[in-house]
Each structure stands twice: as structure tokens, then as C-alpha cells.
Amino acid sequence: MNLWERAIEFHGHHCCVLAVGYRAAMLAREKLGPLQEGERLEAVVETADCSTDALQAVLRCTVGNRRLLVRDRGKHVFTVAKPGKAVRLALKPGIISRYGTDFAVLMEKVANGTASPGEKGRFYSWQQPLMEYILQAPAEDLFDCREVSRAPADPGFVFVSVACDKCGEEVFASFAAEREGKRVCPDCAGEK
Ligand SMILES: [Zn+2]
Ligand SMILES: [Zn+2]
Structure with a gap:
């Protein structure tokens, strides 16, 4: 099972927002480089949605092991740290609305179970190409990425x-x- 498949299995379905979290997790791994023996990643996410599940599945930073902190700020921003190095990835504006400004409105309705059959049809016809775009686009087209001094600390168990x-x-x-x-x-x- 590759990591994208692991994210889908953990989340329960594939979707464009899962793809956002998957790409963020993979980019963070690349930017931080390999871990030394005994080192662990820690992550802070600024929303709780499908993207959070991808991060948990790929990075093995979970709410339960307290290596994932959810600071609900309503942003697709992901900070991932290893000892001595941290990166902050912010999803660029316009990615989710790439195939239509009302895509997010439709996605809210579908996710919240209030979409009509017609709205569902329109949503799914846009969601597949958007997900494929997010999975394949160059990482620098998707995220603003910068090194930060450290991730906000979790108070611990x-x-x-x-x-x-x-x-x-x-x-x-x-x-x-x-x-x-x-x-x-x-x-x-x-x-x-
Ligand atoms: Zn989802
Ligand atoms: Zn009480």
C-alpha cells in the first residue's frame, strides 16, 4: 500500500481536500529530510477536515499520540517539525476554487449532506479533475513554504x-x- 492509499484507507474515501493534506505531508517530509534514530515528527494543523486525516496517515502524527495539534484557525496551513527544523506550508489562494468559485459552496453542501442530486453531480464532475490536479501539480504551485523556528508546543500528556x-x-x-x-x-x- 502506498502512502496515498494509506491516507484513503484511513480517511474512508478519496477527495480533493485529502489530496491537499497528502501533498502537504509529502512536501514536509521532503523539506525536513530523513529522521535520525529516535527522532519524531510533530505537526500542527490549522483546520480539522479531510486534510488532517491525510497528515495523520502519512506522518503518523496523530491526535492520540499528541504529535498532532489542531489549532482551528480556518486555514489550510500545516506546520511540521523535527528536532531542530520546522516548515510551515500554507495552501495558496485559488487552489480549491480552481475549477469554479462556487465549488467550495457545493463541497460544503455535499459534506454536510444538504446537496440536491443536481448539485452532487456538478460537485463530483469538478472534484475528480481538481483532485488529480492537486495530486500532480508541482508542490511550489500548491503551497507557500517557509522554514519557521519551531512548531507551537503541545502541553503533553x-x-x-x-x-x-x-x-x-x-x-x-x-x-x-x-x-x-x-x-x-x-x-x-x-x-x-
Ligand atoms: Zn474527504
Ligand atoms: Zn463537574
Whole structure:
């Protein structure tokens, strides 16, 4: 199984946004070069969508191993780091709308399950050529790429827990807050 196939298997289907994440992951690997024994990649993504799954499948940086941080900023921007080197890849404007300015509108409807049969048909007739373009285009046509000093750090694993004095559920101690002399979980503290 090649890495594109691994991304499709992990994500559940192939699509143009998966292709964006796949190309970003492959470009990051190329720019960072081989890893030394014991070195690991870390990634920060600025949206959670199909592209995130490609990054997880290709780079093996996952939400669960805490080597993938999702900072939801509404951007197809991917920062990937190894010890001593980090690259930031930003999808260039106009890539997703390459075959039509309302493609993103259609994609939203299809992804959210509100597209009519006609809209679905139009979407799929554009999505295939767009995906093929993204898979084959020169990387410099797709991404603005620059080296950055480092990826924003993940706070790391926490497992030490306390029981919330209000709802009784266990919560990681570093998430608990003091309210009127009690230790409470973020929900009971009224934090969002
Ligand atoms: Zn997808
Ligand atoms: Zn609580």
C-alpha cells in the first residue's frame, strides 16, 4: 500500500481536500529530510477536515499520540517539525476554487449532506479533475513554504485526575479550577 492509499484507507474515501493534506505531508517530509534514530515528527494543523486525516496517515502524527495539534484557525496551513527544523506550508489562494468559485459552496453542501442530486453531480464532475490536479501539480504551485523556528508546543500528556466536587466526574487535575473553595471541572466552572 502506498502512502496515498494509506491516507484513503484511513480517511474512508478519496477527495480533493485529502489530496491537499497528502501533498502537504509529502512536501514536509521532503523539506525536513530523513529522521535520525529516535527522532519524531510533530505537526500542527490549522483546520480539522479531510486534510488532517491525510497528515495523520502519512506522518503518523496523530491526535492520540499528541504529535498532532489542531489549532482551528480556518486555514489550510500545516506546520511540521523535527528536532531542530520546522516548515510551515500554507495552501495558496485559488487552489480549491480552481475549477469554479462556487465549488467550495457545493463541497460544503455535499459534506454536510444538504446537496440536491443536481448539485452532487456538478460537485463530483469538478472534484475528480481538481483532485488529480492537486495530486500532480508541482508542490511550489500548491503551497507557500517557509522554514519557521519551531512548531507551537503541545502541553503533553496528562493523566493525573481529581473528582469534580460538583458533578463527581473525574477530570485531569490541570483542567480543574477553584470555585468557592471547591475543585471543579471546566463544565461546572462555566468555562467553554
Ligand atoms: Zn474527504
Ligand atoms: Zn463537574
